Amino acid sequence: MAALGIDIAELYANIGATLGIARLYASWDPTTQADVDRIIRIGKRRYYNAYAWDYLIQHISILTAAPYSTGTVTIVNGVVTLAGGGAWPANAALSYLSLVSSDTSTVSGLFEVASDGEALDITLVDTSVNVATPESYEIYQYRYALPTAFSAFLDPITTENQDRNDLREAAVFPDYFLKGIQNRKTLRTGEPELFAITQLHPNTETGIPVFYLDMYPLPDAVYTLKTRIRLMPGDALLEAGAIEHPVFSECLQASILGSAEVMFTGQAGIHSQRYTELLPQAVQQDRKLRGTRSVRPRAPVNGLPRNYQLIIGDVSFDSDATLP
Numbered sequence: 001m002a003a004l005g006i007d008i009a010e011l012y013a014n015i016g017a018t019l020g021i022a023r024l025y026a027s028w029d030p031t032t033q034a035d036v037d038r039i040i041r042i043g044k045r046r047y048y049n050a051y052a053w054d055y056l057i058q059h060i061s062i063l064t065a066a067p068y069s070t071g072t073v074t075i076v077n078g079v080v081t082l083a084g085g086g087a088w089p090a091n092a093a094l095s096y097l098s099l100v101s102s103d104t105s106t107v108s109g110l111f112e113v114a115s116d117g118e119a120l121d122i123t124l125v126d127t128s129v130n131v132a133t134p135e136s137y138e139i140y141q142y143r144y145a146l147p148t149a150f151s152a153f154l155d156p157i158t159t160e161n162q163d164r165n166d167l168r169e170a171a172v173f174p175d176y177f178l179k180g181i182q183n184r185k186t187l188r189t190g191e192p193e194l195f196a197i198t199q200l201h202p203n204t205e206t207g208i209p210v211f212y213l214d215m216y217p218l219p220d221a222v223y224t225l226k227t228r229i230r231l232m233p234g235d236a237l238l239e240a241g242a243i244e245h246p247v248f249s250e251c252l253q254a255s256i257l258g259s260a261e262v263m264f265t266g267q268a269g270i271h272s273q274r275y276t277e278l279l280p281q282a283v284q285q286d287r288k289l290r291g292t293r294s295v296r297p298r299a300p301v302n303g304l305p306r307n308y309q310l311i312i313g314d315v316s317f318d319s320d321a322t323l324p
Helices: 008-019 030-049 177-181 251-267 270-290
Strands: 057-062 072-076 079-083 095-100 109-116 121-124 133-143 143-145 150-153 155-160 165-170 194-203 208-216 223-231
Touching: 008 251, 030 251, 133 223, 177 194, 177 208, 251 270
Parallel strands: none
Antiparallel strands: 057 223, 072 079, 072 133, 079 121, 095 109, 095 133, 109 121, 143 208, 150 223, 155 165, 155 223, 194 208
16 A cells, blocks of 8 residues: 555544444454445545546557458358458457458449357448458457546557657547448548447446447557546446545545435534645645646637647658648
8 A cells, every 4th residue: 555545444443433332444344344444435436536646647558450461251131250360350340340342243342341150250330241252351450448447548659660760649539420420331441530429328227337438540550659637537346446636535434424424413513624624735735746837828829729630640750851
């Protein structure tokens, strides 16, 4: 545990002291355990919703996959079978299949993959596709999983080709915009320039989303994508280890203990008051850690705001490069 951080055992002990009960979680009856778990979640939600904490910002890197084309394929009612010694990539279900054929009588084009099947089978979204003669192909992964705690992008996405000396930045577009381009069925590959966030709900009962980053053109090589994201803290309880950044642990604990007061006495007490006092201090400390200060917005240029909606262009790092 980090110095001055609070682990779950210490938090349980402090809740027990506040409520005048035993200090060990294991000694509580099931009803008390459930009540304490609810108290912690209520306190965490109040704390996290009070401010957009900068320490929950994370730099991430995503490596794109190079296209795969080993072997040949046949297709029956949208089920693609691979032959010739290859094996589908692990993320084939997040890809487009491009059929390459010189025979005009054979189906060619770009097809979205719906799901993985057996080791050598994948299924297309379009189940009417049939190719009886083995054909060459290429499969391009266009969708990449974002961290489970993803909440929002804070910067444009920088695309860095490991084999070239340039950078490219692009903003995130609505997913329907990107999907409309992809669905034109025209293969375009290269360095990704357009991005979209796809939000899926594997469990519609809980409504907890899973986020993916879609890109276009389809990556034709391994690229390194870099950006900053804001994390969305969950309210699940940790069994061991630190539960909060040590600098802010006292403020979080006060929020949780204040929740215990309200639940068991029906009114706010000294811990709720303490949370109110600590919260502005924690916000100030959070800003210091990030080195930010409150500043006035930059003046617009030609009537347009300085925060851009889209930047696409090459930035050279050659030693003989000159500024315009």
